Amino acid sequence: MSDAYSAAGRARWWGILAAACVIAVLPLVFRDSYWRTNLIVCALNVMLAIGLDFVVGYAGQLNLGQSAFYGIGAYVSTLLIMRLGLPFWPAFVCGVVASALSGMVLSLFAVRLRGHYLAIASLGFAVITYQVLLNWISLTQGPLGIYGIAPPPPVGLPGWQIDFTDLANLFYLVAGFALLSYVLLDQLVRSPIGETLTAIREDEVSAASLGINARLWKVFAFAVGTAVAGGAGCFYAGFVGTLVPDAFFITESFNILAMVIVGGMGTLSGPVFGAILLTVLPEFLRGIGDLRLIVYGLALTLVVLFMPGGIAQALRLARDRLMRASSRQTAGAKP
Amino acid sequence: MSDAAAIFRAVGLSKNFGGVRAVKDVSLAVAPATVFAIIGPNGAGKSTLLNLISGVHPPDAGTVMFNSLDVTALPPHARVRHGLARTFQKIRLFKQLSVIDNVVAGFHARHRIPAWQYVWHGTAFRADRARCRAEAAELLAFVGLSGRGQALAGALSYGEQRMLEIARALATAPRLLLIDEPAAGLNAAEVEALLERIRVLRQRGMAVVVVEHNMDLVMNVADRVLVMDYGEPLFEGTPAEVQVHPGVIAAYLGAES
Numbered sequence: 001m002s003d004a005y006s007a008a009g010r011a012r013w014w015g016i017l018a019a020a021c022v023i024a025v026l027p028l029v030f031r032d033s034y035w036r037t038n039l040i041v042c043a044l045n046v047m048l049a050i051g052l053d054f055v056v057g058y059a060g061q062l063n064l065g066q067s068a069f070y071g072i073g074a075y076v077s078t079l080l081i082m083r084l085g086l087p088f089w090p091a092f093v094c095g096v097v098a099s100a101l102s103g104m105v106l107s108l109f110a111v112r113l114r115g116h117y118l119a120i121a122s123l124g125f126a127v128i129t130y131q132v133l134l135n136w137i138s139l140t141q142g143p144l145g146i147y148g149i150a151p152p153p154p155v156g157l158p159g160w161q162i163d164f165t166d167l168a169n170l171f172y173l174v175a176g177f178a179l180l181s182y183v184l185l186d187q188l189v190r191s192p193i194g195e196t197l198t199a200i201r202e203d204e205v206s207a208a209s210l211g212i213n214a215r216l217w218k219v220f221a222f223a224v225g226t227a228v229a230g231g232a233g234c235f236y237a238g239f240v241g242t243l244v245p246d247a248f249f250i251t252e253s254f255n256i257l258a259m260v261i262v263g264g265m266g267t268l269s270g271p272v273f274g275a276i277l278l279t280v281l282p283e284f285l286r287g288i289g290d291l292r293l294i295v296y297g298l299a300l301t302l303v304v305l306f307m308p309g310g311i312a313q314a315l316r317l318a319r320d321r322l323m324r325a326s327s328r329q330t331a332g333a334k335p
Numbered sequence: 336m337s338d339a340a341a342i343f344r345a346v347g348l349s350k351n352f353g354g355v356r357a358v359k360d361v362s363l364a365v366a367p368a369t370v371f372a373i374i375g376p377n378g379a380g381k382s383t384l385l386n387l388i389s390g391v392h393p394p395d396a397g398t399v400m401f402n403s404l405d406v407t408a409l410p411p412h413a414r415v416r417h418g419l420a421r422t423f424q425k426i427r428l429f430k431q432l433s434v435i436d437n438v439v440a441g442f443h444a445r446h447r448i449p450a451w452q453y454v455w456h457g458t459a460f461r462a463d464r465a466r467c468r469a470e471a472a473e474l475l476a477f478v479g480l481s482g483r484g485q486a487l488a489g490a491l492s493y494g495e496q497r498m499l500e501i502a503r504a505l506a507t508a509p510r511l512l513l514i515d516e517p518a519a520g521l522n523a524a525e526v527e528a529l530l531e532r533i534r535v536l537r538q539r540g541m542a543v544v545v546v547e548h549n550m551d552l553v554m555n556v557a558d559r560v561l562v563m564d565y566g567e568p569l570f571e572g573t574p575a576e577v578q579v580h581p582g583v584i585a586a587y588l589g590a591e592s
Contacts, residue, residue, distance in 0.1 A: 009456075184454060191453045191460065192439075192446050192467075195432075199440045202429035209389065209423070210507055211415030211444035 009190075015269075016183060023175040027168035036167035040239055042279045043174040044232045047181055049259040049271035051228030054185050056257070057265035058194065059221035060201025061110045065122035066256045068129035069226040071248030073099040073233025075133060075140060078149055078243055088152045092234045099230020100223045102129075107222035111215045114204075126250045133245035145244035149237050164238070174235045181228045186268050188224070197221055198266075262303050264312025273311045342367045342542050343419075343511050348387050348397035350380075357383040359566045360397075365511065365559075368540045370533060372553040374577075375563035376586060381546045382424055384563070385515050388544070389421045390414045401511070416444050420509035422500040424516040424546075430489030434480060434499055437488050438471040441506025474502040478532060494525040501532070511542045518552050530556045550587065554578065562586065 026039055052066045077095030080086040086094070109121045133140050140146065151164040152173060164170045188194065199207040200214045207214055237243050255278065263274020281299070285292030307314055341364035350358040358380045365371045373381050386392045388399060390411035399407045401417050409417075429437050446467070452460040475481055478498035483491065488499060497517060504512060514533070518526045533543055533556055547553050553560060554574040562569040562577060564586040570577060577583050 187454050187456060191456065192443065192448070192463075193453055195436060195440045196443055198432060198436075199429055199443075202431060203427050205391070205411075206423070206427040206429065207440075208391075208411040209415065209421050209427075210441045210503065211412050212440075213410075213412045 012186070016179070019179060019182075023172070023179065026175075027171050033167055036171060038280065038283055039171045040167065040174050040235075042276050043171065043178045044236055044239070045256070045259060045275040045279050046178045046272050047174075047228050047232035048256045049263065049275040050178075050182055050185055050268055051225040051232070052256050053225075053260045053263075053265060053268060053271040054189070054197075054228075055221050055225035056260060057267070057271070058189055058201065059197040059218060061107070061218055061221065062115060062119040063106070063110075063122045063222070063225070064119050064250070064253045064257065065106060065126040065129075066226075066229050067248045067250055067252035068126040069099045069103055069229040070233045070236070070252065070256075071129055071133060071245070072102050073230030074237040074243055074248070075233075076230075077234040078146055078237040079139065082146065082149070088150075088238065092152075092231070095234040096227050096230045099233065100227035103222040103226025103229075104219050106226075107219045110218045110222065123250060123253070126248075126253050130245055130249055133248065140243075140245070143244060143246075145242055147242050149241045149243065151238045151241070152235075170239060174239070177231060177235065181231065182268060182272065185224070185228070189268060193217075193220075201266075258300055262300065262310050264310030267310075267312040269315075270310050270312030273315075277311070340366050342402060343388075343544075344400040345388060346398050346400070348384065348394050348399070350383055350387055350392060350395050352383075356566050358387060358394075361561075361563070361566075361568050362397075363561055363568075363571070365542045365544060367510070367542050368537055369558040370537050370543045370545060370556050372557035372560045372574075373544065373546045373563060374548060374550055374553050374560060375569070377548060378565075379548075379563040380566035381548070381563055382515060383566075385421070385513055385544070385546050389419065389513055415507050415509075418508070418510035419513070420504035420507045420511070421513035422497070422504050422515055422517070424519065426493075426496045426500055428488040428496055428500060428503070430487065432488055433484065434486050434488055434491065435468070435471050435475065435484035437499060437503050438474055438506050439467050441503040442467045442470070443507075445506075445508060471502075471506060474505050475499075477505070477535075478502045479528060493520050494522065497521060497525075498529070498532075501529075505536075509541065511544065512536065513544045513546070515546045516548070517545060518547060518549050526552060550577075 027036055030036055030039060048066055048070060052063060055061050055063045073095040076098040077091040080091040080094055081088060106122060106125050110118050113121050134142050136142070151170060154164060155162045162169050164173060196212055196217055199210065199212055200217055204214045259274040259278045260271045261274070262278060263272065264270025282292055282296060285295055288295070303310060343365040346362050348358055348361045361384055363371070373384060375381050383392065387394045390406070390409060394407065398405055401414065401419060404417065406414050406417060429440060432440070446463055448460050448463050472484065475484055478501055480495060480498060480502065483495070488496065491499060501514065517529055521529065530552070533545070536543055545553065545557065557574055559571065560574055560577045561571045562583050569582055569586060570580050572580070
């Protein structure tokens with residue numbers, strides 16, 4: 001039993017090492033700024049998707065407000081930098097904390113509401129946040145937006161300076177944080193906390209009969225999931241250099257949820273692939289104009305209909321088939 | 336039985352749903368290493384009483400004492416930490432989880448892992464995991480589910496699911512186990528196996544409260560029996576006393592007393 005667990009653990013670390021290698025190579029393969037920009041968007045969306053999956057896929061709390069937490073992270077860190085002159089990294093921490101705190105506030109509703117009702121409440125939260133960003137003009141400059149946001153400051157190493165105005169370096173930074181978030185969430189879901197959250201998702205009454213305080217753990221899940229989204233927001237502001245409320249409109253919440261669903265809810269690796277696919281796919285479809293929205297919608301519908309476990313399920317099926325085929329081959333080889 | 340010896344005591348429990356008196360002024364005391372059965376016809380308020388004991392419903396009146404500690408105001412999850420576990424009449428397993436993971440979820444309140452090791456799995460984490468897996472495997476063996484650990488809980492037969500629910504409840508290391516309608520949907524062999532397990536638990540010093548409407552089953556295992564009718568306690572005594580009590584016979588057979 002424990003051997004199987006440590007074997008799976010080793011396989012996981014190899015996977016993470018492989019991901020780190022892919023991250024290292026990607027900007028070398030994609031050298032034009034168009035694709036490097038897309039790479040950074042991918043990394044941001046990966047953070048948003050795995051953060052949402054922690055809340056929706058593991059704890060089972062249908063949160064449609066991820067766009068709001070993304071926006072709160074972006075605006076809080078940017079305003080602290082632009083208005084109070086805070087350096088980037090302290091502002092980053094504040095943005096993450098602000099997102100997590102607002103996530104905890106929303107989770108207090110999750111204690112009373114579940115399923116569709118929580119979905120509506122969280123959607124309402126996203127709408128309110130959007131409206132505040134849009135209308136609190138003295139603070140956010142509303143639809144005019146905030147311009148000239150600097151990228152994260154360069155990191156000086158002895159004899160070498162990493163400058164984040166360079167898209168490749170910025171990608172390394174954001175992807176590094178995405179990987180860090182992934183490892184953190186992965187460690188959590190593979191600890192007893194993963195079992196606790198799943199128990200709450202499956203049956204709250206039953207979970208309570210095992211001593212699980214569902215209220216406390218929902219707050220925890222929201223805090224962690226929205227903190228990751230807040231971190232993505234901080235990088236977004238420094239990356240794009242401009243903040244407008246429209247970037248955090250509620251449709252963004254649905255986009256992120258689509259990444260989680262297409263990738264495979266309740267697995268962490270699935271939403272990573274979902275985020276990459278749904279970021280890159282629309283770029284390839286740009287040639288067919290607005291038809292791409294139909295193709296996008298169709299793809300989403302097909303996934304939900306025929307592969308409800310998403311990409312993660314498809315990968316699992318493929319792996320099982322491969323293993324069966326190889327075992328049949330070895331069996332056939334024996335006389 | 337003297338009150339001091341009781342691990343669990345309920346005094347004057349009442350619960351109304353709307354205008355319906357589901358439970359009215361019920362008191363009971365359960366000693367360690369005994370099987371206490373609550374029986375009565377359908378609708379007698381047995382399951383409501385169990386929900387009052389486990390904390391699913393707050394009582395309208397009365398107190399619930401556990402280990403001479405007043406737990407009346409505690410929510411269900413907090414009562415578990417005092418050693419109170421339960422199963423459900425309508426089985427409530429985590430159907431999407433494997434059999435062993437269902438049991439491991441029951442260790443929730445008993446993990447010994449420093450907080451930082453949840454993020455970075457160290458030695459204490461691995462030791463805790465090995466301990467929980469080993470104990471879970473023991474519990475599965477205890478309820479006769481050895482070798483089924485990797486199956487999905489939803490894929491088990493009805494009888495196996497009942498036993499799994501008991502194993503999961505035992506994972507919380509209870510001193511009082513509440514079992515709601517254990518025999519419902521089980522065949523005779525499964526019922527016999529279940530009774531045998533309950534006897535073993537009693538031998539180990541655990542107090543077991545069984546809610547059941549099948550009187551024959553209860554007579555085989557219970558030390559004390561509380562008969563309920565229309566939400567009120569009708570009679571409490573040993574199985575032998577219950578069997579000859581005219582009021583109980585009347586309640587079950589509908590005869591004139």
